[in-house]
Amino acid sequence: MVGVLVNGYGSIGKRVADAVAKQDDMKVIGVTKTKPDFEARMAVTKGYKLFAAIPEKKHLFEEANIPIEGTIEDIIEDADIVVDGAPKKIGKANVENVYKKHNVKAIIQGGEKAKDAEDSFNSLWSYNRCYGKDYIRLVSCNTTGLCRTLYAIDSITDILKARVVLVRRAADPNDIKTGPINAIIPDPVTVPSHHGPDVVSVIPKLDGKIMTSAIIVPTTLMHMHSLMVETTGVTKDAVLDAIEKTPRIIKVKASEGIDSTAKIIEYSRDLGRLRYDLNEIAIWEESINVVDNEIYLMQAIHQESDVIPENIDCIRAMLEMEEDNIKSIEKTNRALGLLK
Amino acid sequence: MVGVLVNGYGSIGKRVADAVAKQDDMKVIGVTKTKPDFEARMAVTKGYKLFAAIPEKKHLFEEANIPIEGTIEDIIEDADIVVDGAPKKIGKANVENVYKKHNVKAIIQGGEKAKDAEDSFNSLWSYNRCYGKDYIRLVSCNTTGLCRTLYAIDSITDILKARVVLVRRAADPNDIKTGPINAIIPDPVTVPSHHGPDVVSVIPKLDGKIMTSAIIVPTTLMHMHSLMVETTGVTKDAVLDAIEKTPRIIKVKASEGIDSTAKIIEYSRDLGRLRYDLNEIAIWEESINVVDNEIYLMQAIHQESDVIPENIDCIRAMLEMEEDNIKSIEKTNRALGLLK
Numbered sequence: 001m002v003g004v005l006v007n008g009y010g011s012i013g014k015r016v017a018d019a020v021a022k023q024d025d026m027k028v029i030g031v032t033k034t035k036p037d038f039e040a041r042m043a044v045t046k047g048y049k050l051f052a053a054i055p056e057k058k059h060l061f062e063e064a065n066i067p068i069e070g071t072i073e074d075i076i077e078d079a080d081i082v083v084d085g086a087p088k089k090i091g092k093a094n095v096e097n098v099y100k101k102h103n104v105k106a107i108i109q110g111g112e113k114a115k116d117a118e119d120s121f122n123s124l125w126s127y128n129r130c131y132g133k134d135y136i137r138l139v140s141c142n143t144t145g146l147c148r149t150l151y152a153i154d155s156i157t158d159i160l161k162a163r164v165v166l167v168r169r170a171a172d173p174n175d176i177k178t179g180p181i182n183a184i185i186p187d188p189v190t191v192p193s194h195h196g197p198d199v200v201s202v203i204p205k206l207d208g209k210i211m212t213s214a215i216i217v218p219t220t221l222m223h224m225h226s227l228m229v230e231t232t233g234v235t236k237d238a239v240l241d242a243i244e245k246t247p248r249i250i251k252v253k254a255s256e257g258i259d260s261t262a263k264i265i266e267y268s269r270d271l272g273r274l275r276y277d278l279n280e281i282a283i284w285e286e287s288i289n290v291v292d293n294e295i296y297l298m299q300a301i302h303q304e305s306d307v308i309p310e311n312i313d314c315i316r317a318m319l320e321m322e323e324d325n326i327k328s329i330e331k332t333n334r335a336l337g338l339l340k
Numbered sequence: 341m342v343g344v345l346v347n348g349y350g351s352i353g354k355r356v357a358d359a360v361a362k363q364d365d366m367k368v369i370g371v372t373k374t375k376p377d378f379e380a381r382m383a384v385t386k387g388y389k390l391f392a393a394i395p396e397k398k399h400l401f402e403e404a405n406i407p408i409e410g411t412i413e414d415i416i417e418d419a420d421i422v423v424d425g426a427p428k429k430i431g432k433a434n435v436e437n438v439y440k441k442h443n444v445k446a447i448i449q450g451g452e453k454a455k456d457a458e459d460s461f462n463s464l465w466s467y468n469r470c471y472g473k474d475y476i477r478l479v480s481c482n483t484t485g486l487c488r489t490l491y492a493i494d495s496i497t498d499i500l501k502a503r504v505v506l507v508r509r510a511a512d513p514n515d516i517k518t519g520p521i522n523a524i525i526p527d528p529v530t531v532p533s534h535h536g537p538d539v540v541s542v543i544p545k546l547d548g549k550i551m552t553s554a555i556i557v558p559t560t561l562m563h564m565h566s567l568m569v570e571t572t573g574v575t576k577d578a579v580l581d582a583i584e585k586t587p588r589i590i591k592v593k594a595s596e597g598i599d600s601t602a603k604i605i606e607y608s609r610d611l612g613r614l615r616y617d618l619n620e621i622a623i624w625e626e627s628i629n630v631v632d633n634e635i636y637l638m639q640a641i642h643q644e645s646d647v648i649p650e651n652i653d654c655i656r657a658m659l660e661m662e663e664d665n666i667k668s669i670e671k672t673n674r675a676l677g678l679l680k
Contacts, residue, residue: 262523
């Protein structure tokens with residue numbers, strides 16, 4: 001039973017903590033917060049030991065009457081690994097200033113750059129590369145989703161060129177500061193976007209074979225991708241079969257009423273998922289098509305949660321707990337109750 | 341001076357009427373409405389002669405104290421041409437039930453199907469084909485925008501394959517009934533969407549060479565397109581030059597603050613345009629790129645107004661008023677005060 005410290009009990013951190021708590025081979029030894037907000041109180045209510053992420057701010061928790069066990073300095077050396085849930089760029093700083101200092105392994109999230117870790121993790125593609133490593137970056141929700149779908153395609157044919165337009169949600173549902181309310185933003189305004197190179201950090205053989213552009217739109221629920229993938233040859237049935245066989249991708253049908261990201265979330269709510277999280281990528285079955293050996297499809301990505309099972313697998317790989325990535329994936333999926 | 345009847349003084353109709361009124365070789369002999377709403381009253385205030393589009397409903401205008409000259413039956417045979425501004429599918433019915441019966445030429449809008457008219461109009465591509473014709477369809481805002489950009493590209497290289505993802509505004513600004521408020525909708529959920537074939541109705545040589553997919557997002561201001569166009573060979577400078585030379589396309593710069601569709605509309609408001617209409621297509625200069633002979637760019641389409649100058653040119657073509665499409669385009673642009 002390995003001990004995991006979640007440093008930053010926020011959007012990703014709280015989900016990782018809950019996912020770790022459901023595994024039988026790892027446990028949460030503590031979670032940290034920078035400030036005494038409702039999430040900090042909820043962490044304690046859930047039974048997690050709470051530590052101040054910034055030692056000088058421990059008194060704020062005491063003043064707010066939120067039980068606090070100490071600071072990150074008091075717990076970090078008990079951890080076998082830290083999952084970093086800090087905001088963008090802070091994760092990189094934490095590696096240098098905290099994790100290396102205390103000689104503890106750490107996973108940083110997709111807001112950091114590929115060069116800031118030893119490798120970039122996806123359960124299907126780079127589990128073996130990250131095996132036993134110390135500092136690994138878990139790629140973003142969009143990159144994770146693309147890696148899964150491209151794995152399905154790569155399992156049946158050779159990818160000559162993948163073109164993807166990413167239509168990104170503007171803000172998470174709890175974010176009241178970020179816009180736009182009524183506009184479409186080319187972001188970045190340059191083409192290609194950074195998403196292609198980020199996929200290549202996981203799948204080096206796609207270097208020069210993936211072009212992405214990205215747009216932000218006024219919605220909070222999910223991202224959406226329109227994929228166009230040129231291959232050496234493939235049939236639509238083979239694509240359907242490959243998607244069926246690939247973990248953490250589900251097919252949804254507009255013909256059954258799942259005609260938008262809002263309906264996908266409604267589906268996940270009806271499943272009874274905690275926080276309505278859909279860790280699986282959803283591909284619209286009707287969108288899958290093959291014309292002139294090029295695969296077309298549209299998929300939706302739950303930005304808050306698709307990387308969570310990958311964090312669990314990454315812990316197993318880095319701590320050399322399971323050599324076979326598929327066995328880890330299946331173990332994680334069972335514990336989290338994923339559809340596949 | 342030819343006489344134009346605008347049948348359906350709505351979103352497109354009112355703009356066509358105002359555009360016709362600005363030309364020196366055509367005039368508005370009347371506009372019709374189905375119901376006595378604020379637009380009907382505004383038409384009269386502006387000096388247009390108002391007629392009931394549905395003869396049996398003329399009394400509604402009288403009861404609402406909106407001055408009405410008669411019904412469409414009283415004016416239609418005085419028209420040299422009708423510009424139909426009726427909702428989707430009604431335009432087709434009007435051709436069969438009204439325009440052919442009265443033996444008057446008519447332009448129907450992009451909500452109708454290609455097969456419901458003799459040809460599909462775009463000022464750059466099919467002016468000559470539509471010359472002297474009786475019933476012509478003016479393609480939709482999205483198709484019009486794509487035709488302009490593909491014209492620029494076609495002027496400098498051969499198009500091998502064009503891939504376009506259309507990110508569509510959910511509703512026009514005045515529409516309070518249509519959603520979504522917070523979702524992304526694949527629409528259609530099948531790939532390819534109808535937009536490719538619609539472009540082919542204007543540009544037959546692109547048959548089999550254009551694939552489109554479409555998504556609806558919660559915004560009202562503009563559509564956005566991400567284009568990926570494989571060519572036989574081209575440079576970025578040549579693309580920039582071709583866009584510069586193509587009428588009714590402008591370049592905008594995120595570096596100058598025009599970083600979203602909202603800022604494009606702000607720009608158009610600052611230009612003092614009536615109803616803040618931007619008849620020109622806006623391409624983000626920073627988005628233009630060429631990699632491996634493939635052109636990438638992102639453009640925004642003002643869905644309410646980009647087809648308006650095309651309607652004017654289409655009138656000239658169908659009534660054989662000007663043989664040279666470029667001369668018509670320039671004349672229209674001058675009268676409307678377009679940037680180019």
